[in-house]
Amino acid sequence: MERTDAAGKSAWCGAILALIVAWGAPARAAEYLELTDLRLIDGTGAGERRVARLIARDGVIVAIDAQGAVPVPEADARWTRIGLDGAWVTPGLIETHAHVARFPDTRNEAQRLLQQAARGGVTGVRDLGGDARALADIARSLQAREWIGPHLSYSAMFGGPALFESGPTAALAPGHAPGAAPWSRKIEAGTDLSEAVAQAQGSGADNIKVYGDLSPAQARGLIEQARRRGLRSTAHATVFPTRPSELVEAGIGTLSHSPYLVWEAVDTVPADFKMRTQGPWKRVPPDHPRLLALYRRMAERGVFLDSTLYVYRSMKRYSAQIRADWADEAFAWGAKATAIARREGVRVTAGTDWFEPDYGETLPHTHDELALLVEFSGFTPMQALLAGTRDGAAALGLQDATGTVEVGKSADLMVLDADPLADIRNTRKLRMTVRGGQVLLPQVPQR
Template sequence: MKRKSLILLLTGVMACSSWSLAQQKRGLLLKDATIVDGDAFMKPRKGSLLIKDGVIAGVFIGNDQLPKEVDSVVDCKGKYITPGLIDGHVHLATGDLSDRKKAMDGIEKVLANMLRHGITTVRDMAGDAVTLAAYKRASEWQQIPAPAIFYAAQFAGPSYFEMVKRPGDINGNALLGATPWYCSITDTTNIELAIAAAKGAGVSGIKVYADLSAAQILAITKAAHAQGIQVWSHAAVFPAKPSAVAKAGVNSMSHSNDLIFEQLAGDTIEIGNAWEQVYKGLKADWAKQDKLLLEMKANGTFLDATVFHAENNKMVNAVLITARAHQLGVKIVAGTDWIYPEENAPVPLLDELLVLAKKCGMSNSEVLQSVTLNNARVTGLQDRGAVKKGLRADLLLIDGDPLKDLSFLFSPSLVMKAGKIYKY
């Protein structure tokens, strides 16, 4: 898309060309596929799907009678249908945005490559909300090839924002920490008002990031949930320990490796000393880790493991803790927190899934759930992540069984997002 056209599209009416066959009166039939659901307890089954008005209007299994009149039929014999994939941890708008044309060109290429590889939704874990809101709307209106975008406001203490200020920030140094989406929290902050402002900026969640106390995390979580907003936290918020984050009842905790900081002495932790202990070879104390993980399980807190990120940074505890979390029944979500290529190139979400499968004791069906149903739920979405009647038609048509080889997920012949078809 040309740069100057994006703003015009955001205020206009969706072009007729963006409507697909699936949105015509009688619908589109995806016929005779093997359906592999996002729910790991659902066994694969042979069947057909009727897609109408952007949703799954019917699921027909076995001898169920198929609709006699439809607008179009796609023969899916020998192929597999799965839910669209969701990356639960991306950052689309945290880079240098001072050159808007260059930045937007890069973002659009990344989004297009995500969709090409089967990613139909992303959870953005904090960035420039002005940019993210524009692309969220363009994606919703099917004006550009892009996943659906849900994004967070970053809440942190003032010392964090002072530390990360740098020349070239799109909002200027004076505003970093002073916007609804980059919000500095102090003991005198009106938390309810700060969350309402973030909600007004279009966020779906609050990212609890750094330099916050246990009491502040609890207050943010309670206020956000009261306003219908998710809370997505780092596992260690410094000086708050992971147990304080888990007890607050946040929706997800990011970075399995950081759960190791729970083992450090004292009620609070200091970031320099914490990482020094890791570099010295701090090993998991499973009595302490199990207590923390069971607290997360009891509160329904998802673990945003980011194990591929950890493996690339030699954080050896990440896969061990993720494997133990899975054994104890903590729900895992698949997110990369990694750089995505701008061109048609492999995406890091496959790498994340392969680490979960090969090193964390998860079956391919459980991994598929982590990247579909679990990611939908942690984002606060009930309308996607599975193949069921009434859910949004975010679907992949792939050539091989993903329960045997996860890589099939990332080379779909057809991607459907809200009923619109993209063929590759």
């Protein structure tokens, strides 16, 4: 049966383009990477094991000791062997909450941040609010192997009229009226949600972000339209006036910002999304019965929690305008809520909402998010590492490609000079990153 829908046409066009490119391109010699003498923490939850050799062919792991088959290289193949002398190898980190494509100089700055991230151990990034024109071009250039960067997922953002009255959201789409771009869309009473999500998909986004100032019916409609089109969905944990449980029942994939879960326990959620900075953190305990029921339902439905502890912990340091105690209250409450949610079976991911390094630093703050999960949310180092690798990949829909070190998956690795299971801060002792079989050395900090 001939497919005539938009998704079918897109698939046919992509297949034809791939054939044309493959037909016209010269054959490329196979590239092998062999790592020897390593301590492997594979990201499946299994403990560390000693591995004599790990081999990747054209960026895909083909053998880990007796697992898989040691290949016989082609005559013209390029083979690189690196002895690690007992270094620790883990999956690369997955940053699940970033903003890399923002005006001005959007395209170049986004590429710089992503290259820096890859050299800093991050091999997957989800952008949750950026200029899709720049992100689409970056995704194309990554697929064409023009440069080495992380796996990239990016989102179209939806919100009510009040959301687009602020400067930051307008800056997501220079040249468009606020809320008028396909990837930064204002939703009003008469908006055709099917058309809005179709246009978002046309921008290349593989995820929708439900932000604020949306009714339960509007949020539910957007999430359903995304599901029908094969897109993933993310939302602020409260969308105002839509509460967390309404998002969970609507089929959301990820809830972001654990402090905003607090609104589940109030009788009436305010309609104004600006109220997110005025949460009732002092009077609502994170183990409130309504919240316990929410965590359990999130676990049942496979909803991820993108807790973003780092941004609350550091907010005062980054913004001279923020002097109130709300960020500290939000952090303390959110850290406890994250601990309880994990205990109830919710899969937590390592999103920061501010992953780019500080001036003079080179490692993304994704490393800091892992440390906060251990120090303030009671995660073991293994649990934090799984949040930053396996579970992050699953949240992005990349679980079959990356997130664990297994035969058949992309060779996306961190090579560390110290044991992260002894101290999660040892993820910062990065010797090298491997992204798709390509070795990247860390940047030298500028002082």
